[in-house]
Amino acid sequence: MPITTSDVSEYLRKVAEVLAENKEYLTELDSAIGDADHGINMDRGFQNVLRKLPAVEDKDIGTILKTAGMALVSSVGGASGPLYGTAFMQAGMAAAGKRELAAEDLLAILEAALKGVLMRGRANLGDKTMVDALTPAIDAMREALENGADLTEALDKATAAAEEGMKATIPLIAKKGRASYLGERSIGHQDPGATSSYLLIRTMAEMAHAKQA
Amino acid sequence: MKKLINKPEDVVKEELEGMALAFPELIKVHFEPNYIYRADAPVKGKVALISGGGSGHEPMHGGFVGMGMLDAACPGEVFTSPTPDQMLEAAKTVNSGAGILYIVKNYTGDVMNFEMAADMARAEGIQVANIIIDDDVAVKDSLYTAGRRGVGTTVLAEKICGAAAEKGYDLKQVAELCRKVNINGRSMGMALTSCTVPAAGKPTFDLAEDEMEIGIGIHGEPGRTRMKLKSADEITEMLALSIIEDEAYTRTVREWDLEREEWVDVEMTDPPFEAGDKVLAFVNSMGGTPLIELFIIYRKLYEICEKKGLTIVRNLIGPYITSLEMQGVSITLLKMDEEMVELWDAPVKTPSMRWGV
Known part of the structure; x- marks a missing residue:
């Protein structure tokens, strides 16, 4: 069953819900190694996405994702705004004109999103950032699809890999962003950006399960 | 929390409303998106300077909008980068x-948001150059961190480059001057309170x-060390020597190449201070430290500079780049x-x- 435009809108609504639920949790993670606003900023950003969504819901998937990206860029602030904003804008460009997505299309879109994040943030794997959750997730999804898995299975693998990547940020020394000024004091804390990225991937898998049921 | 505010979420908006009412002959304020701009903008034939960053550092940047300095300032939420739509x-x-x-x-969020804004402005046919200020010697390496933070030198760069733009320097010349100010400026701060x-x-x-x-950032980022309180003279010596004895600092920054029309990585090195140098000495309050203490610091700083063979040819003393109500001081030598x-x-x-008008 392909992913439709309404699935994409539904996904953005679910993400807004999940981030609202995890607002305190993300902010708490951020207060240990950042400036204690990641949950607040992400929640504000996705509330803004919800406001912009009705105007583009009948448009193609590319337009919906690009609109979400612009909404994030203009409301999140900090580093997360440009990073998630660029991710959704690049995803939107990869989905331009499409009204349906096969599993392979979704993979290509996620790859484009990650490429955008890497271009904007210049982080490497292991720098204790969102890249540490997104990279293994996308690698796992690609591998699963290559081995004949369906979308739901592939997204489950992606979620498991994102979770592992997120947890693996705990012993790392931060090398990017505000947390990098802590040096060794950043060890022992889970990266908030990797955590929000994991939540975004997990929400995709949850939707795939709900759709299959 | 004890503050003269109404609601935390209205702090920036109400501050901007107050500024607009206080200086109608100098500035105008645009809301949603928020930015402060020169009342007489655009100034014909002049390169326009725009800066911005989180609020909470007043008077930087909004207080520096006007003739001979910035054309516009984009304030974010308190300690949060502004967004590209504002810029x-x-x-x-x-x-x-x-x-x-x-x-x-040089803060990760500010750099990325300004890069996006520059890309968007260029897509609309506006020529834009970005120069990064990274002068905080409290951050030693650039390899394992986001690099030195932008602090006191920012104020000096805005004044000097603002005057240059007023004099008719073109975009490339103003950008080069800004880079020169940045590599010749070094700062370090300290906090007595959060x-x-x-x-x-x-x-x-x-x-x-x-x-x-010691080595605090303007958002309360951790410094080099935490220690027992010392005298003003000892603190001044710690800060001043960290600055004066700082070695050549090399890092790579991403800049827009105006001729090649693409982002390029530029490696730059700050030359260390040498005996015989002429400097501007800037003693800045973090917000909660009064002038009486700043002059005590300046007195000692003057003595140290003299001993090190640096001649203070200009100075700036007061609260110019603050961290809300933090008690503390930063020193910048340019x-x-x-x-x-x-x-x-x-x-x-x-x-x-x-001044001068």
Whole structure:
């Protein structure tokens, strides 16, 4: 069953819900190694996405994702705004004109999103950032699809890999962003950006399960 | 939390409303997106300077909008980077056709948001250059961190480059001058107390009654060390020597190449200070430290500079780049040449810096 435009809108609504639920949790993670606003900023950003969504819901998937990206860029602030904003804008460009997505299309879109994040943030794997959750997730999804898995299975693998990547940020020394000024004091804390990225991937898998049921 | 505010979420909006009412002859304020701009913008034929960053550092940057300094300032939420839509709209408002220089403090969020804004402005046909200010010697390496933070030198760069733009420098020349100011400026700060972000409601960090943090950032980022409180003279010596004895600092920054029209990585090295240098000495209050203490610091700084063979040819003393109500001080030394001295002395008329007019 392909992913439709309404699935994409539904996904953005679910993400807004999940981030609202995890607002305190993300902010708490951020207060240990950042400036204690990641949950607040992400929640504000996705509330803004919800406001912009009705105007583009009948448009193609590319337009919906690009609109979400612009909404994030203009409301999140900090580093997360440009990073998630660029991710959704690049995803939107990869989905331009499409009204349906096969599993392979979704993979290509996620790859484009990650490429955008890497271009904007210049982080490497292991720098204790969102890249540490997104990279293994996308690698796992690609591998699963290559081995004949369906979308739901592939997204489950992606979620498991994102979770592992997120947890693996705990012993790392931060090398990017505000947390990098802590040096060794950043060890022992889970990266908030990797955590929000994991939540975004997990929400995709949850939707795939709900759709299959 | 004890603050003279109404609601934490209204702090920035109400501050901007107050500023607009206080200085109608100098500045105008645009809301949603928020930016402060020169009342007489766009100034014909002049390169326009725009800066911005989180709020909470007043008077920087909004207080420096006006003749001889910035054309616009984009305030974010307290200690949060502004967003590209603010920077883009500000650029459209103040652009006279001579181009825009974004002066960006080196914080991950600020750098990325200004890069996006520059891309968006160029897509609309506006010429934009970005120069990063990264002068905080408390951060030693650039390889394993986001690099030195942008602090006191930002104020000096805005004044000097603002005067240059007023004099008719073109975009490339103003950008080169800004880079020169940045590599010749070094700063270091310290805190006696934390500050409280209104939305957070509690102090950013804990510092015991008899402790201080040396090398603090302007958002309360951790410094080099935390130690028992010392005398003003000893603190001044620690800060001044960290600056004066700092070795050559090399890092790579991403800049827009105006000729090649693409982002390029540029490697730059700050030359160390040498005996015989002429400097501007800037003693800055973090917000909660009064002038009486700043002069005690300046007195010792003057003595140390003399001993090290540095001649203070200009100074700036007061609260210019603050961290809300934090008690503490930062010192900036900027190596000056004749061109910079002349531009420093040029007339300026902004809400918070005004001379020669």
